Amino acid sequence: MTIPSFIEKNKDRFLEELLELLRIPSVSADPKFSKEVQAAAAYVKASLLKAGADQAEICPTPGHPIVYAEKIIDPKLPTVLVYGHYDVQPADPYELWDSPPFEPVIKKTSIHPEGAIFARGAADDKGQFYMHIKALETLVATGTLPCNVKFMIEGEEEIGSDHLNQFVLANKDRLKADVILISDTHMIGMQDPSITVGLRGMAYMEVEVTGANRDLHSGTYGGAVANPINVLCQMIASLKDEQEHITLPGFYDKVQELSPSQRQRLNEAPFDLSEYKAKLDIEEVHGEKGYTTIERVGIRPTLDVNGIWGGYTGEGAKTVLPSKAFAKISMRLVPHQDWQEIAQLFEAHLKSIAPASVKIQVKAHHGGAPAVVSDSSLGYRAAEAAMEETFGKRPLPTREGGSIPIVALFQQELGSDPILFGFGLDTDALHSPNEHYGVKNYFMGIETIIAFFRHFSQLSST
Ligand code: BES
Ligand code: MN
Ligand code: MN
Numbered sequence: 001m002t003i004p005s006f007i008e009k010n011k012d013r014f015l016e017e018l019l020e021l022l023r024i025p026s027v028s029a030d031p032k033f034s035k036e037v038q039a040a041a042a043y044v045k046a047s048l049l050k051a052g053a054d055q056a057e058i059c060p061t062p063g064h065p066i067v068y069a070e071k072i073i074d075p076k077l078p079t080v081l082v083y084g085h086y087d088v089q090p091a092d093p094y095e096l097w098d099s100p101p102f103e104p105v106i107k108k109t110s111i112h113p114e115g116a117i118f119a120r121g122a123a124d125d126k127g128q129f130y131m132h133i134k135a136l137e138t139l140v141a142t143g144t145l146p147c148n149v150k151f152m153i154e155g156e157e158e159i160g161s162d163h164l165n166q167f168v169l170a171n172k173d174r175l176k177a178d179v180i181l182i183s184d185t186h187m188i189g190m191q192d193p194s195i196t197v198g199l200r201g202m203a204y205m206e207v208e209v210t211g212a213n214r215d216l217h218s219g220t221y222g223g224a225v226a227n228p229i230n231v232l233c234q235m236i237a238s239l240k241d242e243q244e245h246i247t248l249p250g251f252y253d254k255v256q257e258l259s260p261s262q263r264q265r266l267n268e269a270p271f272d273l274s275e276y277k278a279k280l281d282i283e284e285v286h287g288e289k290g291y292t293t294i295e296r297v298g299i300r301p302t303l304d305v306n307g308i309w310g311g312y313t314g315e316g317a318k319t320v321l322p323s324k325a326f327a328k329i330s331m332r333l334v335p336h337q338d339w340q341e342i343a344q345l346f347e348a349h350l351k352s353i354a355p356a357s358v359k360i361q362v363k364a365h366h367g368g369a370p371a372v373v374s375d376s377s378l379g380y381r382a383a384e385a386a387m388e389e390t391f392g393k394r395p396l397p398t399r400e401g402g403s404i405p406i407v408a409l410f411q412q413e414l415g416s417d418p419i420l421f422g423f424g425l426d427t428d429a430l431h432s433p434n435e436h437y438g439v440k441n442y443f444m445g446i447e448t449i450i451a452f453f454r455h456f457s458q459l460s461s462t
Pocket of ligand 1: 124186367401430
């Protein structure tokens, strides 16, 4: 059977299998879901075996397991390693979903006239890594698999990939490959295919500010004793100046400015600012002066409060001067910034600006290195050719603001080029209520991955 007819014949099943995976609430952050995380790993393993892998196993870690599988047809042929994650972000707040997050439904939207699958993990990353399993199945079933394939699908990406480093270091030989394929990013649009060549790094911090040793009456003590929430807000506000420049001393020391021509190239990517604002329902964008929105997201570091809490937030009013205030603050980093160094610098600076009227504790949750990947490697050229074939347009290289910390480790330890071959759109609501993934994106992705295998093996043999 030909590849297109095999896909056509199995279309409904390819979709139904993904929906089945999406029904498993594999939320890595919440121990309440640890059984479901295991169930998702088992489902991935079974899918890989069904697709034709010679062997697949669930590799335990001190956290959630990693699914590893391979199909080696000839050790002399090139090898493709696929990485993805079967864990998902928490679905909260549930009440903001139009349909339950783990009961996938397909609905048409203006951006996805052919329909999109609404479910937590639809685009990030179940819908995207599952395309690779269906591509493998198609290649095997049609007798057209031209290279060896390995799969490493982890269950802790959304919580910092804590145990993947160790697994990679301990299995370097087993993971040896000529190229690493990762579908966990966006394209500019269905009409504007792109391949991601840059991701930001991350340093995720938590701050605890303590005032008096107990909550106080805000009349008896207010104005005389530090309010840790007020203090924390002032400290946070001081971390950026009027230019939206981050004021942590040394923060920009290792950041490299791109050349004017590099910046110009970056800004040539199709981008409609008014459409961007309209979709987010904002009157104006906001960010570091002197940089465009594409640059603010792609090549500049940031500092953002992810959550802040303390004091009384219940019904009605309570007059209280709280004893404690907390904030979770993340910094997205760009090439050459080292997350541990930035975490230390953050801690030192916050301690130095905290007034003597409060005590302060700062801790780092997790971090990860930024990454820039080559746009001229064999793998990149094969990906470019594959996208050009299926989308009818040469993809542009883009830099994205999100983070996949493990990419830098792959470059360092496995020495093969990671290709950030994502087929999602930035409007797919990753990490938000009503996350979705286009049905067309899913099938175009499968087709493009299959084309990648052909181009990669052809380019490798010339
Ligand atoms: N798939 C995303 C990363 C991503 C999203 C890259 C959009 C490019 C565009 C990934 O699952 C993710 O959410 N990563 C976290 C990393 C963190 C937990 C260390 C992120 O970016 O917040
Ligand atoms: Mn992801
Ligand atoms: Mn994610």
